[in-house]
Each structure stands twice: as structure tokens, then as C-alpha cells.
Amino acid sequence: MDPIVLFEGYSKTENNKYRANCSCVLIKGPPNIIVDTMTAWDGDRILKALQEESLTCDDINYVICTHGHSDHIGCNYLFKKATHIVGHSISHRDHYIEHDFRNGKEYVITNKIKVIPTPGHTLQDVTVMVSSQRGVTAITGDLFERFQDLTDEDIWKEAGSDSEELQRINRFKVLRMADFVIPGHGPMFRVPKTFKVPG
Template identity: 50%
Template structure:
């Protein structure tokens, strides 16, 4: 029996806010996360903007003793520029997964994540899986890490959740842009029910409470009522 857990480390905590000098401009960068599995695989999720290569390389080295070539898989929860910018650093990785698209060099897998009900795509047995969570974009995915050091399942959910506050104030995620708000509401509840801990797209990780789950269920129920 193994007692080792899968490590999930936030390398950079994301943010999104209006520019202090020009309210028509947003300042945003993603939360960037490293998974070190108990079987020795290194997976990076969401790679900041293209201007962040130096500091990302630095943190991998100083905090984890890793070189870019030590990263085995790159996952971007979706294709927006602040989530994919440094993918170029990780050219030794087996896969680059950008939303539902899985590729290596010019080779593209035949859509393992195309459908919403697709089987989870396994990255390290079933310790780390990628699942479809359409909403913010229709191609969005989340990464689930079983037996995490946070306790139970950690979900790296990208912009399905902007930050923890958007559970109380849903205008935060709807105003951040959503290609399908109904689907996003469903997926938010689904992930909250699956996960003990969630890392959102632009904020700090948080423990998922039953109160949060109840609120997300309420938000889903009240909008589906209106639809009927």
C-alpha cells in the first residue's frame, strides 16, 4: 500500500482586474500549477503568457529542481493566450493538451476529449485525469488529481471558476466571459461535487465546502427553472 500522495503546487497565483489607469483594459494572468505525481511524472497546467518564460523556468528550478525538459505533459485548460503562452518551453513533453485537443509536434490524437461525455483522459493511471468542462469556452477541460496533498481530489479547473468569490457573486465569472453559461453552471456544480479542493483560473486554491456546493446547486436550479 502506498502512502505517498500526488503533489499539487501552485507556481503562480493568477489574477484578473481592471487596469488602475484605464478601466477599459483588463490585467490578467492565469494561475499556473505543477503536479508531481507519486509515480514521478511532472505535469504543468496553464502556462501563463508568452512573456513569462524566464520567471516560470526560474521557479521550476528554484522551488522544484526541475528543468523544462523534466515536464512530461502540458495541459492548458483552454486556449486563451494567458493560459498557453509558455507551452514552447516544454518541447520534451509527451503531450500538449490545449482544451480538448491533444497533440505532440504535428501529430494530433483522434479527439479523445471531443464529446462532453468522453471518458476521462488519463495522464498517470487514474491518479491524474483530464475531463471536459465546457462553459467559459466550449473546449474547456479540467484536471483532476486523486489522493492529492490537499486531501482527496484536487481539481484544476481553469476559468470554470474565476476565483473563489465567484461562488457568492456569479457576475464575476459571467462577466469574465462564458460561451455557454448553462453548461458552465452545470460543470461548476459537477466539479464542486467531485473535488475536495479547487484551483480556479485566476485566483488561489480553496477547500470546497458543502455550503458552496449547496449554493452552486441553487444557482443551477434557479436558472433551469426559468428555462422551463
């Protein structure tokens, strides 16, 4: 049940134009979960990637968006049978499910998959934690932009932060919990041992 990165996120400036798209991640189950659905122009790419994993949109049980920015929610419309978790909002069709993310409550999908609140980039950010034989993988959205922002805080700050204080706290929280991080706009990385607290 190791998460599969369908598309690696990026953010860059080319010819004085800023371009960005998020990491899009599949967790094959059951349940089948897709995390962050890119922009509204990426539907065909997602359909093809799912087909290569022998899945259709109707096979997806949960759509989880780490936050509500346009490059993370664009293809949610493809998954009409799924429960949608967008930041702190959980819904299926027009039914909204109450859950107290605001006070730190985790949303448990299985004993190996949970959604935890990690506000900072936006105040409703969430991270998906997946336990597998490889270890614990955190799918964080823009809590982390990419590996380089572990040593250069300007990278994640310049990407926008509704609360730098909360983002810093939750970044360290996730680094202590996870073995691997799939950030919002870069390749997956192993958490350096220097971020682990002994005992």
C-alpha cells in the same frame, strides 16, 4: 502528489486598464505535468520556478492548458519534449491524438490524474483532477475565476462564457467531485460543504 501552485492567477482593473494572468500549476510525478503556462512574457519566471523544484523544461511530460486563451498557453513553446493537451486538442510535435472529449470521455493520465471536459467558458474547456492524500484537487482554469464567484455569478459571466448553461452545469459537477479548486484567476480554495450532495 499535491499540485503545487507556481503562480497564483489574478484579474483586476488598475488605472482603467484590465490586467490578468492565470494560475500556473505543477504536478510533480512521475509524470511531471504543468497546467496553464501563463503569457508569452512569463518564460523566465516559469524557468526559475521549475528550477526551484529541481526540474527543467525537459523534465515535463505533459503540458495541459485548460483552454486556448493567450494567458493560459503563452509558454507552451518551452516544453518541447512534452505531450500537449490544449482544451480538446492532444498533440506531440505534429502528431495529433484523437480523443472524444466532446462526448464526455475523460483522458486518463494515471489512476490519480485525469483530464475531464468542462465546457462553458469556452466550448473546449477541460479540468485536471488530481487525487492525493489531501483529497481531490480540480485545476479548472476559468470554469471558476476565483472563490468569490461561488456566490456572485456575475464574476464568471463577466469574464466571458461561450455557454453559461454548460458552465453552470460543469461548475456544479466539479464542486461535487472536488475537495479543493485551483481557479483560473485566484487562490486555491476548499469546496464548501454546502455544495456537496448527500449520498
